[in-house]
Amino acid sequence: MDLDTVKTRAGPREFSPADDLPQEYREAATRMIEFHANSEIMGAYLERPFIRQAPSIDRKLAFSAKVQDEIGHGQLLYRAAESLGVKTREEMLEDLANGDGKFLNCFHYPLKSWVEIPMISFFVDGAAMRRQATLRRTSWEPYAHAMDKVCFEEGFHVKHGEDILKELMTGSRKEQEMTQEAFEEWWPRIIQFFGPTDDKSTHHDFAASVGLKQQSNDELRDAFLDQYIPKARKHGLEIPDEPRIRERDDGTYAVEEGDLDWDEFFTIAKNDYEPGLGQINGRKQAQDAVQWVRDTIEGDATTAGGHAPQAAD
Amino acid sequence: MSLESPTELDARERDALETLLKRLADDEFVLAERYTEWQVQAPSLESDLALANNAQDELGHARLWYDVLEDLGFEEQELIYERDPADFRHTTLVERSFEEGDWADAVLRSYLYDAAEELRLEALEDSAYPKIADRVGKIQSEEAYHLEHAQNWVERLAEGEEGHERLQDALDRLFPHALTLFEPVDREVERDIVDLGLRDATLEELGEEWLSIVVPYLESLELELPVSAQVDDDTFEITEEMLPEERGRDGSHTDAWFDLHDELTHTYRDLGRSETTKIMEKPE
Numbered sequence: 001m002d003l004d005t006v007k008t009r010a011g012p013r014e015f016s017p018a019d020d021l022p023q024e025y026r027e028a029a030t031r032m033i034e035f036h037a038n039s040e041i042m043g044a045y046l047e048r049p050f051i052r053q054a055p056s057i058d059r060k061l062a063f064s065a066k067v068q069d070e071i072g073h074g075q076l077l078y079r080a081a082e083s084l085g086v087k088t089r090e091e092m093l094e095d096l097a098n099g100d101g102k103f104l105n106c107f108h109y110p111l112k113s114w115v116e117i118p119m120i121s122f123f124v125d126g127a128a129m130r131r132q133a134t135l136r137r138t139s140w141e142p143y144a145h146a147m148d149k150v151c152f153e154e155g156f157h158v159k160h161g162e163d164i165l166k167e168l169m170t171g172s173r174k175e176q177e178m179t180q181e182a183f184e185e186w187w188p189r190i191i192q193f194f195g196p197t198d199d200k201s202t203h204h205d206f207a208a209s210v211g212l213k214q215q216s217n218d219e220l221r222d223a224f225l226d227q228y229i230p231k232a233r234k235h236g237l238e239i240p241d242e243p244r245i246r247e248r249d250d251g252t253y254a255v256e257e258g259d260l261d262w263d264e265f266f267t268i269a270k271n272d273y274e275p276g277l278g279q280i281n282g283r284k285q286a287q288d289a290v291q292w293v294r295d296t297i298e299g300d301a302t303t304a305g306g307h308a309p310q311a312a313d
Numbered sequence: 314m315s316l317e318s319p320t321e322l323d324a325r326e327r328d329a330l331e332t333l334l335k336r337l338a339d340d341e342f343v344l345a346e347r348y349t350e351w352q353v354q355a356p357s358l359e360s361d362l363a364l365a366n367n368a369q370d371e372l373g374h375a376r377l378w379y380d381v382l383e384d385l386g387f388e389e390q391e392l393i394y395e396r397d398p399a400d401f402r403h404t405t406l407v408e409r410s411f412e413e414g415d416w417a418d419a420v421l422r423s424y425l426y427d428a429a430e431e432l433r434l435e436a437l438e439d440s441a442y443p444k445i446a447d448r449v450g451k452i453q454s455e456e457a458y459h460l461e462h463a464q465n466w467v468e469r470l471a472e473g474e475e476g477h478e479r480l481q482d483a484l485d486r487l488f489p490h491a492l493t494l495f496e497p498v499d500r501e502v503e504r505d506i507v508d509l510g511l512r513d514a515t516l517e518e519l520g521e522e523w524l525s526i527v528v529p530y531l532e533s534l535e536l537e538l539p540v541s542a543q544v545d546d547d548t549f550e551i552t553e554e555m556l557p558e559e560r561g562r563d564g565s566h567t568d569a570w571f572d573l574h575d576e577l578t579h580t581y582r583d584l585g586r587s588e589t590t591k592i593m594e595k596p597e
Contacts, residue, residue, distance in 0.1 A: 045353040055581040056589035057376050067352055068365035075358045114580040175584050286354040289414020293356035296473040
C-alpha cells in the first residue's frame with residue numbers, strides 16, 4: 001500500500017498486521033506506541049515504592065493492583081508495537097534501559113511523598129484517560145484494541161486516585177497544605193503532559209494524516225483543563241497563578257503557553273533532565289542485575305530448540 | 314470442641330487465638346512487602362506480573378487474618394502502623410533483604426515458604442475456630458499456584474551453572490531462617506493452640522514433615538543444606554543449634570525488619586495519622 005492510499009483509507013481501526021503498510025506508517029506507529037508502553041513501565045517504576053508506603057492495607061492492595069495493571073498495559077502495548085514489524089519488544093526494552101527510549105514527561109520527575117500520589121493517579125492518569133479514549137479510534141487496530149482494556153482499567157485508577165486526593169484534602173490541615181504544595185509543583189508538568197502546542201509539535205501532522213492520532217495536543221489539553229480545573233477546585237485545591245489560565249467567553253479554559261518551562265520539557269524529551277536520570281539509571285541497574293536470569297533462560301531456549309519457555313512465567 | 318464467639322473466650326483461649334493469627338497474618342504481610350520489591354525489577358514483564366500477583370495474594374491473605382484479629386477488638390493501626398516492630402510475630406525468613414537482581418533468593422524463599430504454608434493450611438482446615446477453617450480454602454487455592462511457580466523457577470535455575478551457584482548461596486543464607494517458621498512464640502501458648510484444636514498439628518510435626526519434603530527435593534537438585542537435619546533415613550528434626558540467633562516468632566528480629574517497618578509506616582507517621590482508611594468491604 002502506498003502512503004496516499006493509507007491517507008485516503010485512514011480511519012478508526014482500519015489497518016492490521018494483514019495489511020502491507022509503508023515504512024513511514026510503521027515507523028510512526030511504532031514510535032507512538034513504544035512511547036506509550038515505555039511510559040507505562042516508567043510510571044510503574046516510579047510508583048512501586050509507594051505500595052510499601054501506603055498508609056493502610058486497603059490502600060496498599062488497591063495501589064499494588066494499580067502498579068500491576070500498568071505493567072500489564074506495558075506488556076500489551078509492546079505487543080501492539082511489535083506487530084508493526086519495526087522493533088522487537090527486547091529492542092524496545094533495551095532502548096528504555098539504555099536511556100534511548102522516550103517516555104512521558106511526568107515520569108521523569110522523582111516522586112518523594114504519598115501526597116504526590118494523586119498528582120499521578122488522579123491528574124496524570126486522568127489526562128492519560130482523555131488521550132487514550134481518543135486512541136480507541138486510532139488507525140492501527142492492535143493499538144486501538146489494547147486501548148479498550150487499558151481505558152477500562154485506567155478508569156478504576158483515576159477513581160482511586162481521586163479518592164486518595166479527597167481523603168488528603170479532607171484530612172488534617174497539615175495534609176491539606178502538603179497536598180496543595182504538591183499540586184503547585186505538579187500542575188505545570190501535568191499541563192505539559194499533552195506536549196507542545198500544535199505549531200511546535202514535530203510529529204503531529206503525519207500521525208494525524210494517517211489516522212494514528214485522533215486529536216491534536218491543543219484540543220486534548222483544553223478539554224483536560226475544562227474537565228479538571230473544576231474537579232481540582234471541588235476538592236479544595238487552589239489553581240496556581242502561574243501558568244496563567246484564561247477563561248474564554250464560553251467558560252472553557254486555555255493556558256498561557258509562554259508561562260510554561262519548555263526548555264525543561266525539551267530537555268526531558270531528550271532524556272537529559274538531571275533529576276530524572278536517577279529513574280532511568282536506576283531501572284537500567286535493576287535490569288542489568290537480572291541479566292544473568294535472562295541469559296540462563298536463553299541458554300535453555302537454545303538447547304531446547306529455540307522456543308522460549310513460558311511455563312514458569 | 315468449637316470456639317464459636319470471640320466474646321465468649323477465656324483469657325487462655327484468647328491468647329492462643331491471637332498468637333496463632335498474628336503468626337499467620339504477619340508472615341503473609343511481610344512476605345508481600347518483599348515481593349513488591351520485584352515489581353519492574355524482575356527478569357521479564359511476565360515475571361514482574363507473576364510476583365506482583367503473589368504479592369497481592371499474600372497481602373489479601375494477611376488482610377483476611379488481620380480481619381479475624383479485629384473481631385477480638387484490635388484495630389488495623391494497632392496491628393500494623395502503631396505496633397512496636399519488636400512485637401511482630403513473623404518468621405525471619407520473610408523479613409530478610411536481598412541484593413538487587415538476586416532472583417534465586419526470590420524463588421527459593423518462595424519455595425521454602427510455600428511448602429510450609431501448604432502444610433500449615435492443611436492443619437488449619439478443621440480448626441476449632443470456625444472463621445479460621447472457613448478462610449483456609451480460599452487461601453489454599455492461591456497458594457498452590459505460588460508453590461508451582463516457585464518450583465518451576467528453582468528447577469530451571471538449578472540447571473545452569475550460575476543459577477545453581479546462586480541458589481546454593483541463597484539456600485545457605487535462607488535455610489536457617491526458614492526453620493524459624495516452626496518456632497513457637499511461647500511454648501505454653503503454643504501447646505494451647507494445639508490443645509484447643511485451633512491447629513491440629515504441632516510445630517514439631519509440621520517442621521519434620523516440611524523437612525521430609527524440602528530436603529530430598531533440594532538434594533535432588535544437587536543443592537547442599539548448610540546444616541544437617543536428617544536423623545536417619547526418613548527421620549528429620551530441627552534442633553536448637555540449627556537455628557539463627559533471631560527467631561522472629563519471639564519478637565527477636567534482624568535489622569532488615571526494623572528498616573522495613575520504618576519504611577512501611579513512613580507515610581502514616583509523616584501525615585500524623587491516627588487511623589487507617591478502609592475502602593473495601595469487610596472480607597466474608
